[in-house]
Amino acid sequence: MSPLPESATIRAMNEQLISDNIPKLRQRVRRSAEKSEFGNSDILVIAVSKTRPAEDIRVAHAHGLVNFGENYLQEAVQKITALQDLPLIWHFIGPIQSNKTGLIAKHFDWVHTIDREKIARRLNDQRPINLPPLQVCVQINISGESSKSGASMKELPNLAHTILQLPRLQLRGLMAIPAANAGTAQQHEVFSLMREALAQLRPLAPAVDTLSMGMSDDLEAAILEGASAIRVGTAIFGPRNR
Numbered sequence: 001m002s003p004l005p006e007s008a009t010i011r012a013m014n015e016q017l018i019s020d021n022i023p024k025l026r027q028r029v030r031r032s033a034e035k036s037e038f039g040n041s042d043i044l045v046i047a048v049s050k051t052r053p054a055e056d057i058r059v060a061h062a063h064g065l066v067n068f069g070e071n072y073l074q075e076a077v078q079k080i081t082a083l084q085d086l087p088l089i090w091h092f093i094g095p096i097q098s099n100k101t102g103l104i105a106k107h108f109d110w111v112h113t114i115d116r117e118k119i120a121r122r123l124n125d126q127r128p129i130n131l132p133p134l135q136v137c138v139q140i141n142i143s144g145e146s147s148k149s150g151a152s153m154k155e156l157p158n159l160a161h162t163i164l165q166l167p168r169l170q171l172r173g174l175m176a177i178p179a180a181n182a183g184t185a186q187q188h189e190v191f192s193l194m195r196e197a198l199a200q201l202r203p204l205a206p207a208v209d210t211l212s213m214g215m216s217d218d219l220e221a222a223i224l225e226g227a228s229a230i231r232v233g234t235a236i237f238g239p240r241n242r
């Protein structure tokens with residue numbers, strides 16, 4: 001019997017890994033949601049598929065995942081095009097340069113990383129009229145690091161006000177990434193600040209319902225503090241090279 005070509009072996013191992021990981025993730029999510037006092041029993045799991053081939057996304061979809069997050073635009077557009085036969089919902093979660101807004105507005109359903117007025121206006125102007133309004137979150141630079149993208153809490157009211165005037169965008173909520181070296185206590189602190197900021201935004205617009213926070217390593221803290229959407233890469237697809 002001749003051995004399988006290496007690529008097919010790797011593919012089979014990858015499929016097994018993803019199939020094993022998804023139920024484990026669902027259990028982590030369920031346990032935290034049960035413990036949370038903030039009542040999000042229905043947590044949206046966004047599978048972060050950056051750097052992963054389209055085949056991995058097909059496997060995750062076969063296990064019930066529908067929402068996928070991408071950071072790198074060129075690679076994302078290729079995968080979105082290759083997977084048009086599946087009913088997937090695409091979330092842009094990377095930093096946005098203004099020359100990229102056209103492709104983002106054309107290919108994505110959600111954008112989590114609006115951090116300034118110029119980007120909001122361009123996405124609004126470039127959203128194709130045959131598509132529903134783009135669902136958007138404002139990214140907050142919650143750890144206050146100058147190198148990180150995101151609006152400050154101080155800038156949030158004006159930015160939210162601008163977005164609410166733009167007919168081709170629908171403001172859904174807030175997104176944040178805590179500092180990579182944050183310990184559990186610090187994670188809880190920043191996530192609870194986010195929950196309070198969302199509570200202030202809610203009365204401004206009925207569609208505001210989304211708190212996008214929590215990744216593979218901090219999703220428990222995020223869900224306990226009221227996350228409604230988590231963005232999970234490694235815990236679904238395994239470690240990344242970049």
Ligand SMILES: *Cc1c(COP(=O)(O)O)cnc(C)c1O
Pocket residue numbers: 048050071093094177215216217231232233234235
């Ligand atoms: C890569 C990425 C994630 C997923 O990170 P994991 O640690 O692999 O779960 C989530 N959110 C954003 C914005 C990312 O860039």
